[in-house]
Amino acid sequence: MKKSCLVLAAGDGTRMKSKKPKVLCTVLGKPMLGWVLDSVRKLELNQTGIIIGNNADSVKEYAISRGEYKFYIQSERKGTAHAVMQGEELFSDEYEHTLVLCGDAPFVSEDVLKSSFVFHTENNNDITVISSILDNPFGYGRIIRKGDSLDSIVEEKDCTENQKEVKEINSGVYWFKSSTLKRMLPKISNNNIKGEYYLTDIIRLSLGENGKVNAFLCESSDIVLGANTRADLSRLNRIARDKILDIHMEKGVDFPLTDGIIIEKDVIIGADTVIFPNTILRGKTIVGEGCTIGPNSLIENCKIGDNVKLNNVQAYDSIVEDNVKAGPFVHIRPNSTLKNGVKIGDFVEVKNAEIGDNTAIAHLSYVGDSIVGKCVNFGCGTVTANYDGINKHQTIIGDNAFIGCNTNLVAPVKIGDNATTAAGSTITKDVPPNSLAVERASTRIKENWKHNKLRLENKKSK
Numbered sequence: 061m062k063k064s065c066l067v068l069a070a071g072d073g074t075r076m077k078s079k080k081p082k083v084l085c086t087v088l089g090k091p092m093l094g095w096v097l098d099s100v101r102k103l104e105l106n107q108t109g110i111i112i113g114n115n116a117d118s119v120k121e122y123a124i125s126r127g128e129y130k131f132y133i134q135s136e137r138k139g140t141a142h143a144v145m146q147g148e149e150l151f152s153d154e155y156e157h158t159l160v161l162c163g164d165a166p167f168v169s170e171d172v173l174k175s176s177f178v179f180h181t182e183n184n185n186d187i188t189v190i191s192s193i194l195d196n197p198f199g200y201g202r203i204i205r206k207g208d209s210l211d212s213i214v215e216e217k218d219c220t221e222n223q224k225e226v227k228e229i230n231s232g233v234y235w236f237k238s239s240t241l242k243r244m245l246p247k248i249s250n251n252n253i254k255g256e257y258y259l260t261d262i263i264r265l266s267l268g269e270n271g272k273v274n275a276f277l278c279e280s281s282d283i284v285l286g287a288n289t290r291a292d293l294s295r296l297n298r299i300a301r302d303k304i305l306d307i308h309m310e311k312g313v314d315f316p317l318t319d320g321i322i323i324e325k326d327v328i329i330g331a332d333t334v335i336f337p338n339t340i341l342r343g344k345t346i347v348g349e350g351c352t353i354g355p356n357s358l359i360e361n362c363k364i365g366d367n368v369k370l371n372n373v374q375a376y377d378s379i380v381e382d383n384v385k386a387g388p389f390v391h392i393r394p395n396s397t398l399k400n401g402v403k404i405g406d407f408v409e410v411k412n413a414e415i416g417d418n419t420a421i422a423h424l425s426y427v428g429d430s431i432v433g434k435c436v437n438f439g440c441g442t443v444t445a446n447y448d449g450i451n452k453h454q455t456i457i458g459d460n461a462f463i464g465c466n467t468n469l470v471a472p473v474k475i476g477d478n479a480t481t482a483a484g485s486t487i488t489k490d491v492p493p494n495s496l497a498v499e500r501a502s503t504r505i506k507e508n509w510k511h512n513k514l515r516l517e518n519k520k521s522k
């Protein structure tokens with residue numbers, strides 16, 4: 061039995077007041093379309109197609125980055141039935157069932173799609189529409205029943221006052237027998253207030269031909285929620301956020317207060333880790349066990365080990381090994397590795413650098429394009445001068461080196477194991493192991509010397 065799927069994603073962002081296509085508006089950092097494709101992927105369908113609008117290169121590009129899809133262009137937006145029509149190839153005789161769903165309802169879950177399919181096939185339905193009960197059904201198509209069976213779906217704008225009271229709504233997700241879809245779709249007219257070809261009209265038409273049509277009532281109302289406006293989007297973000305925090309709490313993560321905490325869907329966090337307010341964990345971040353993250357931290361695509369403490373840290377695309385302590389006010393830029401036990405203090409920036417075990421960069425320093433050994437001590441105000449205006453150069457520092465305060469390391473440069481640089485030195489030559497490099501004028505003392513202000517005061521008093 062071959063199954064296909066069509067995701068409707070040709071809508072513009074009119075109601076979102078956005079320049080980008082609606083399905084690319086994000087919930088917890090991930091485009092709504094991405095959430096839908098994630099659930100669909102788990103169904104192992106034979107072919108999935110995405111209906112996109114004109115100038116939807118961004119939608120296409122995004123989808124391609126996530127898997128293999130067919131694309132069908134709906135060049136004029138004439139309604140959901142017209143959109144489905146563009147993907148005709150996917151409800152040809154080759155397929156037995158076709159799943160249709162909207163790219164702007166991100167919480168549709170794999171479980172509901174699977175159980176509704178079982179319901180669809182066990183009942184030998186021509187059409188199964190997934191419905192749900194909403195306290196506030198405004199904006200959704202209403203499921204109109206006659207007794208227990210389905211009568212039609214009526215869109216908000218076409219509802220009578222009585223129909224507006226109906227709380228059972230159409231999720232916009234349907235299983236069709238592919239042959240029914242193929243046969244009935246051309247019969248849909250655009251005779252309604254919006255003048256659009258409504259896919260929902262297929263229910264009434266199919267019933268008129270004695271088709272077997274049923275609604276699969278889904279208990280969770282969240283999974284059907286769609287976003288047409290920014291307010292909807294914000295609501296979805298809040299729902300998704302709370303759900304994800306619940307999952308982490310269940311797994312032993314501690315959130316003393318959840319204020320300002322956003323954790324994206326794919327983030328993994330170990331037990332006994334404490335997350336403090338205003339912490340945002342993004343992308344493919346993994347946090348180990350027993351860590352303290354936050355307050356006020358933003359971590360994106362990082363792998364964080366166990367027992368790490370990050371306070372007021374921003375970190376991107378980097379690895380932070382076990383027992384690292386960083387913060388406050390630390391910026392870890394991409395491609396950095398902080399090895400076991402590293403200590404990074406206030407106002408330090410690390411970029412494209414490997415910092416060896418137990419090394420300390422305690423204050424006000426910049427370490428970029430560097431390889432640093434174990435147990436190195438950086439004095440306050442160390443700067444790797446890595447950029448000559450055209451190229452970036454590397455700094456290499458050996459184990460146990462001691463970098464004095466206010467050292468400039470003009471790259472490319474190597475500091476050997478156990479070497480020391482004197483405070484205030486600008487190092488332009490390699491420093492051999494076990495040696496001291498000093499590059500500064502020695503202090504001269506002029507005795508009985510008054511600075512200008514004192515001289516002036518002396519004059520006045522005379």
Ligand code: UD1
Pocket residue numbers: 068069070071072082083111134136137138139140141142143162163164165199200201202213215229230231232257258259260285286288
């Ligand atoms: C639709 C349903 C409504 C249901 C709701 C669930 C219809 C007529 N109405 O309403 O019953 O309760 O979804 O969220 O189907 N799209 C296209 N091309 C078009 C029009 C729409 O690709 O010409 C896509 C949109 O990008 C969107 C989806 O289809 O992903 C639904 O369209 P939208 O305009 O949001 O429909 P709703 O008014 O939400």
Ligand code: CA
Pocket residue numbers: 162164286287288
């Ligand atoms: Ca919608």
